[in-house]
Amino acid sequence: MEKQTRTLDEVTIRFAGDSGDGMQLTGGQFTNTSAAMGNDLSTLPDYPAEIRAPKDTTYGVSGFQIHFGATEINTPGDHCDVLVAMNAASLKVNLRSLIDGGIIIVNTDGFGDKNLKLAGYTQSPLADGSLSKYQVFQVDITKLTNLALADMNLSPKIVDKTKNFFALGMMYWIFNRTLDNTLQWISEKFEKKPEMIEANTRVMKAGWNYAETTDVFAVRYEVKPAPLTPGKYRNISGNQAAALGLVAAAEKANLDLFLGTYPITPASDILHELSNYKNFGVRTFQAEDEIAGITSAIGASFGGALAATTTSGPGVALKTEAMGLAVMVELPLVIVNVQRGGPSTGLPTKTEQADLLQAVYGRNGEAPIPVIAASTPSDCFNACFEASRIALKYMTPVMVLTDGYLGNGSEPWLVPSVKDLPEIAPKFRKEPEGYLPYKRDERTLSREWAIPGTPGLEHRIGGLEKQDGSGNINYEPENHDKMVKLRAAKVDRIADDIPAAAVEGDASGDLLVVGWGGTYGTLKTAVERKRKEGKKVSHLHLKHLHPLPKNVGDILKKFKHVLVPEINLGQLSKILRERYLVPTVGLNKVQGLPFRSVEIEQKIEEILGGKQ
Amino acid sequence: MSTLINDVITHDTVAAVKYTTKDFSSDQDVRWCPGCGDYSILAQVQRVMPELNIPKEKIVFVSGIGCSSRFPYYMSTYGFHGIHGRATAIATGLKIARPDLSVWVATGDGDGLSIGGNHMIHTLRRNVDLNILLFNNQIYGLTKGQYSPTSEFGKVTKSTPYGSVDMPFNPASLALGSAGTFVARSMDRDPKHMQTIIKRAAEHKGTSFVEVYQNCNVFNDGAFFQFTEKETKSDSVVFLEHGKPLVFGKENDKGIKLDGFSPVVVSLKDGSHSANDLLVHNEKDSTLAFILANMTYNLELPRPFGIFLAIDRPRYEDEISKQVDSAVSKRGRGSLEKLLNSGDTWVIQ
Numbered sequence: 001m002e003k004q005t006r007t008l009d010e011v012t013i014r015f016a017g018d019s020g021d022g023m024q025l026t027g028g029q030f031t032n033t034s035a036a037m038g039n040d041l042s043t044l045p046d047y048p049a050e051i052r053a054p055k056d057t058t059y060g061v062s063g064f065q066i067h068f069g070a071t072e073i074n075t076p077g078d079h080c081d082v083l084v085a086m087n088a089a090s091l092k093v094n095l096r097s098l099i100d101g102g103i104i105i106v107n108t109d110g111f112g113d114k115n116l117k118l119a120g121y122t123q124s125p126l127a128d129g130s131l132s133k134y135q136v137f138q139v140d141i142t143k144l145t146n147l148a149l150a151d152m153n154l155s156p157k158i159v160d161k162t163k164n165f166f167a168l169g170m171m172y173w174i175f176n177r178t179l180d181n182t183l184q185w186i187s188e189k190f191e192k193k194p195e196m197i198e199a200n201t202r203v204m205k206a207g208w209n210y211a212e213t214t215d216v217f218a219v220r221y222e223v224k225p226a227p228l229t230p231g232k233y234r235n236i237s238g239n240q241a242a243a244l245g246l247v248a249a250a251e252k253a254n255l256d257l258f259l260g261t262y263p264i265t266p267a268s269d270i271l272h273e274l275s276n277y278k279n280f281g282v283r284t285f286q287a288e289d290e291i292a293g294i295t296s297a298i299g300a301s302f303g304g305a306l307a308a309t310t311t312s313g314p315g316v317a318l319k320t321e322a323m324g325l326a327v328m329v330e331l332p333l334v335i336v337n338v339q340r341g342g343p344s345t346g347l348p349t350k351t352e353q354a355d356l357l358q359a360v361y362g363r364n365g366e367a368p369i370p371v372i373a374a375s376t377p378s379d380c381f382n383a384c385f386e387a388s389r390i391a392l393k394y395m396t397p398v399m400v401l402t403d404g405y406l407g408n409g410s411e412p413w414l415v416p417s418v419k420d421l422p423e424i425a426p427k428f429r430k431e432p433e434g435y436l437p438y439k440r441d442e443r444t445l446s447r448e449w450a451i452p453g454t455p456g457l458e459h460r461i462g463g464l465e466k467q468d469g470s471g472n473i474n475y476e477p478e479n480h481d482k483m484v485k486l487r488a489a490k491v492d493r494i495a496d497d498i499p500a501a502a503v504e505g506d507a508s509g510d511l512l513v514v515g516w517g518g519t520y521g522t523l524k525t526a527v528e529r530k531r532k533e534g535k536k537v538s539h540l541h542l543k544h545l546h547p548l549p550k551n552v553g554d555i556l557k558k559f560k561h562v563l564v565p566e567i568n569l570g571q572l573s574k575i576l577r578e579r580y581l582v583p584t585v586g587l588n589k590v591q592g593l594p595f596r597s598v599e600i601e602q603k604i605e606e607i608l609g610g611k612q
Numbered sequence: 613m614s615t616l617i618n619d620v621i622t623h624d625t626v627a628a629v630k631y632t633t634k635d636f637s638s639d640q641d642v643r644w645c646p647g648c649g650d651y652s653i654l655a656q657v658q659r660v661m662p663e664l665n666i667p668k669e670k671i672v673f674v675s676g677i678g679c680s681s682r683f684p685y686y687m688s689t690y691g692f693h694g695i696h697g698r699a700t701a702i703a704t705g706l707k708i709a710r711p712d713l714s715v716w717v718a719t720g721d722g723d724g725l726s727i728g729g730n731h732m733i734h735t736l737r738r739n740v741d742l743n744i745l746l747f748n749n750q751i752y753g754l755t756k757g758q759y760s761p762t763s764e765f766g767k768v769t770k771s772t773p774y775g776s777v778d779m780p781f782n783p784a785s786l787a788l789g790s791a792g793t794f795v796a797r798s799m800d801r802d803p804k805h806m807q808t809i810i811k812r813a814a815e816h817k818g819t820s821f822v823e824v825y826q827n828c829n830v831f832n833d834g835a836f837f838q839f840t841e842k843e844t845k846s847d848s849v850v851f852l853e854h855g856k857p858l859v860f861g862k863e864n865d866k867g868i869k870l871d872g873f874s875p876v877v878v879s880l881k882d883g884s885h886s887a888n889d890l891l892v893h894n895e896k897d898s899t900l901a902f903i904l905a906n907m908t909y910n911l912e913l914p915r916p917f918g919i920f921l922a923i924d925r926p927r928y929e930d931e932i933s934k935q936v937d938s939a940v941s942k943r944g945r946g947s948l949e950k951l952l953n954s955g956d957t958w959v960i961q
């Protein structure tokens with residue numbers, strides 16, 4: 001049969017199956033291959049919360065979405081165009097993500113009576129006409145995999161583990177991808193298990209050949225490379241980027257990195273990553289609890305390390321008192337919060353932006369802490385690097401906000417060159433003459449870092465109020481007032497040391513969409529689409545949330561309306577209203593999921609009075 | 613350690629100058645209540661410090677919250693007054709980052725065993741090389757007199773007008789149960805004994821846990837008088853000395869022998885037993901340490917003071933340093949450029 005090839009600008013594919021079906025691996029391979037072929041892309045894994053959920057149930061469904069294209073890609077995609085469903089439960093869970101007319105490829109073996117029952121179907125969706133608005137391709141992947149390996153004498157368990165490569169092979173054919181990258185990966189991964197190399201290779205090729213030779217698929221698609229900035233790229237997740245940002249800052253600053261932390265979803269990968277970098281002098285300490293995580297980091301910082309602690313919302317709650325201590329002793333510290341759904345244990349594996357007020361205000365007493373938010377997975381690198389720079393220069397704890405969506409999501413990253421990274425040049429006090437623990441630099445208001453081991457600088461610090469200058473315990477009313485104001489002024493002054501906020505689009509207009517954190521790609525996509533339609537809408541995405549860049553107030557005043565979409569009940573809105581007395585309109589959805597661009601677009605329409 | 617640190621710190625482990633006790637007192641007025649047992653602990657620590665011959669700038673005292681935790685302010689070394697219960701965690705981070713320092717923790721029964729109990733047990737099992745001085749006064753002093761995790765059952769305090777129904781911890785048993793490698797007990801009113809123990813604690817490589825019975829003359833006066841005052845001390849206290857039989861009593865006329873696994877008191881006067889029958893202390897024997905620590909709340913037995921256990925085990929910060937060093941020697945000091953460019957990379961022309 002003559003097969004057609006159609007060219008597409010962008011496609012979103014969702015691989016879904018039972019947790020044991022290897023969908024993350026399949027998605028990861030498809031991603032690496034697409035990246036190597038020059039597409040821009042963005043991905044998002046969707047793990048079940050349970051580690052080993054019962055097989056074939058809806059709780060056990062694991063998904064991986066990749067949005068790739070020949071154009072700039074900013075989000076993992078609102079909806080998918082193609083859904084690969086390895087069993088009935090994964091179809092059930094993911095069908096609502098699929099566009100009308102979208103493609104479904106199912107493994108029919110995953111739609112037996114038992115699978116249907118466990119998924120909660122009373123009749124098979126493959127037979128009852130409920131999928132009529134989609135293009136459904138039914139393939140018995142399990143049987144075809146078995147056939148491909150029939151002469152190899154492998155255990156049924158191993159055979160079952162390779163069937164995702166059949167799906168991958170088919171997808172590679174449909175989207176005109178090369179097999180080379182994955183073949184190379186298989187041979188490296190299973191270097192010591194030749195039979196696994198053979199099995200996986202055979203099955204993937206069988207999938208490809210099946211799509212190529214049978215009549216099932218009549219059309220294949222071409223997605224051309226995107227016009228990306230030339231240079232060297234790697235695919236990076238937010239948590240990996242955060243880890244690298246910390247290592248890079250320590251290297252630039254000529255310090256050793258110390259991480260004191262406690263495992264928590266979705267932040268643990270930063271610990272995993274950093275525990276590998278021992279040859280950079282990185283010391284990771286998996287503490288007995290969140291509090292020991294941060295207090296050990298404060299101890300390390302007292303000793304002269306670049307110290308960090310990583311966690312998620314509930315962990316931040318536990319670290320709160322210690323954050324106040326870090327404010328009081330004025331030692332550098334980076335606190336990374338990979339936000340998840342709250343309150344309490346909440347939705348550990350889902351994303352949310354509801355810890356902003358906690359970050360800015362959530363401590364006893366007046367305890368100001370600079371707050372920086374990452375806006376894309378690779379931007380977690382910049383956020384952690386910048387947080388380290390500020391922490392060291394201003395002798396202060398700094399909070400970095402990322403989220404589960406950024407931490408687990410990944411995108412191609414144009415690898416920066418070390419020499420282009422900003423300088424970080426901390427200094428230790430050495431001279432005993434005239435040393436006062438709380439004497440401040442006139443410009444930055446930061447105190448000096450004098451570390452144990454330095455002769456003549458022996459001094460005592462702690463959480464009790466300090467006398468200005470000497471740092472001795474002091475309870476006098478005027479002194480306390482002065483110190484409270486000095487600590488606040490020090491953090492406020494950081495506004496002189498951060499880039500001005502930059503509007504994407506025109507500097508004035510009818511509507512400014514203001515966002516922060518992981519909604520960046522979605523807001524950008526929505527605003528760009530509306531601008532193409534001629535709407536006078538611009539986008540401002542804030543990275544520095546405390547202190548805010550100095551020009552934010554002026555920017556806001558140049559627009560008739562300000563829309564603040566957030567995955568919370570309006571936390572940035574509150575801050576903007578309080579600081580600048582501007583009316584803001586919120587778009588607030590707290591479902592544990594990222595926004596979809598269309599939701600933002602609809603809201604823009606609504607504010608601007610519908611279609612013009 | 614980073615080059616930046618290496619540039620400012622002293623690298624000698626032995627002090628170039630000879631210190632005196634006075635060299636270790638800070639310029640701050642000591643503000644404990646007059647008569648408080650804390651004064652004695654401070655004095656003994658300051659007395660032992662010169663003997664350790666460690667450069668003063670290499671010594672750090674870390675504390676939490678409570679009367680005991682004011683300690684660092686009165687030492688002229690580096691000091692860190694932390695938050696309630698977290699001294700051991702702060703000290704752990706400091707010691708991991710800076711294994712070259714001599715790190716001390718001053719804590720109390722509330723700070724170290726109640727709010728900070730979790731950090732305490734984990735520090736002990738990890739065997740971080742810290743010297744922990746736990747001032748046990750069996751009461752909350754700074755918050756003005758509530759019962760603590762070491763207060764005796766039935767203790768009447770401000771928060772327990774009908775008597776406490778909490779079973780107290782025996783700190784030594786807790787430390788042994790947490791796999792502590794150096795566990796000892798001393799008392800504020802026996803300066804010589806305390807000095808010996810502090811010195812041994814300082815010399816021990818690994819976590820040293822020293823419980824000091826400390827009189828809070830304001831809220832729990834006399835809690836330990838039975839063990840500290842002349843009239844009762846010799847009949848109520850048995851001092852543990854490595855390699856020596858357990859003898860006590862006014863005229864050294866009593867001893868402890870083992871009956872099965874249970875220690876019992878025997879008379880050395882009535883001819884029934886001689887020193888040869890007695891239990892001989894061995895501070896390397898962890899089973900014996902448990903038995904001895906367990907004597908603590910047994911009213912039939914004298915209370916043991918001294919070193920229950922002193923054994924060697926790998927130290928936490930040392931193991932971390934070894935992993936770092938071996939990674940550097942195997943892979944070479946990391947190159948940031950290479951690290952950033954690692955993983956699957958591709959080039960867009």
Ligand code: SF4
Binds near residue numbers: 645648679754827
């Ligand atoms: S309250 Fe008790 S422990 Fe505290 S300083 Fe006074 S006497 Fe000492």
